[in-house]
Amino acid sequence: MAAIDTAHADNQQILLETYGELLSRAAQMQSLASTEQWPELIEQRTHYVVLVDKLRELDERVELDDAGKAQKADLLERILEHDVEIRRRLVTRRDELGKLIGVSRKQRDLHRAYAPQQGDPFQDEPAP
Template sequence: MSASETARENAQQALIDAYAKLLTCVTKMHELAHAEQWAELIEQRTHYVMSVEALRQRDEETVLDDDGRKRKTELLESILEHDVEIRRRLVARRDELGKLIGVSQRQRSLHRAYAPQQGDAAFFDTGSDQEKGAS
C-alpha cells in the first residue's frame, strides 16, 4: 500500500470517527433532554456545534469509498433521529416556558391593578377597628 493510499484511509477513518463522536455527543444530548436537564443540554449543545463546524471542514477535504459513505450515512441517520427528538423536546419546553411567562405577566398585571385598592382597603379596615374599640 502506498503512502498516499494510507493517508487517504487514515483521513477516511478519522472522518468516520468524528461522525461517531458526534453521534455520542448527540446521544448524550438526547438523554439530557429526556431528563429535562436543560442547562447541561445547552452546555453540551455548544460543544456539539463546535464539533459540527470542525467536521464540516474535514468532510469537505475527505473522499470516502463506498464503505465509508455507507457508514457515514448510517451515522448521519442516527444523529438526525436524535436531533429531531431533541428539537421536539426543546419546542415543548419553550412552549411550557411561554405559558409560565404569560401567567406571570397576568399575575403582575392583576397585582398592579388591585394592589393600590388593597392598600386603601387596609386603611379603611384599620379605621373600622379603631371605631369598634371606641364604642
Template sequence: MAASVNAHNDTQKVLIDAYEALLVHVTQMHELVNAEQWEDLIKQRTHYVMLVERLRGLDSTVLLDEAGRQRKAALLEDILEYDAEIRRRLVARRDELGKLIGVSQRQRDLHRAYAPQQGADSDGDDEAAT
C-alpha cells in the same frame, strides 16, 4: 502508491471517527433531554456546534470510498434522528416556559391593577372600625 492509499484510509478514519464522536455526543444530549436537565443540555449544545463545525471542515476535504459513504450515511441518520427529537423537546419546553411567563405576567398585571384598591378598602375599613 501504498502510502497514498494509507493516507486516504487515515483521513477517511478521521472523518468517520468524528461522525462517531458526534453521535456519542448527541446521544448524551438526548439523555439530558429525557432527564429534563435543560441547563446541562444547553452547555452541551455549545460543544455539539463546535463538533459540527469541525466536521464541516473535514467533510469538505475528505473523499470517502463506498464503505465510508455508507457508514457516514448510517451515522448521519442516527445523528439527525436524535437531533430532531432534541429540537422537538426544546420547542415543547420553550412553549411551556412561554405559557408560564404569560401566566406570571397576567398575575403581576392583576396584582398591579387591584393592589391599590385593596389598600384603599383596608384604609376605609380601619376608619370605620374606629
C-alpha cells in the same frame, strides 16, 4: 502511492470517527433532554457545535470511498433521529415556559390593577 492511500484511509477514518463522536454527543443530548436537564443540555450543545464545525472542515478535505459513504450515511441518519427527538422535547419545554410566562404576566397585571386600590396596609396604623 501507498503513502497516499494510507493517508487517505487515515483521513477517512478520522472523519468517520468524528461522526461517531457527534452521534455519541447527540445521544447524550437526547438523554439530557429526556430527563429535563436543560443547563447540561446547553453545555453539551456547545461541544456539539464545535464538532459540527470540525466535521465541516473535514468533509471539505476528505473524499470517502463507497464503504465510507455508506457508513457516513448511517451515522447521519442516527444523528438526525436523536436531533428530531431533542427538538421535540425542546418545543415542549418552550411551550411550558410560554405558559408560565403567560401566567406570570397575568399575575403581574392583576397586581398592578388591584394593588393601588388596596392602599398601604400600614398607612392607617397609629404611630407608636
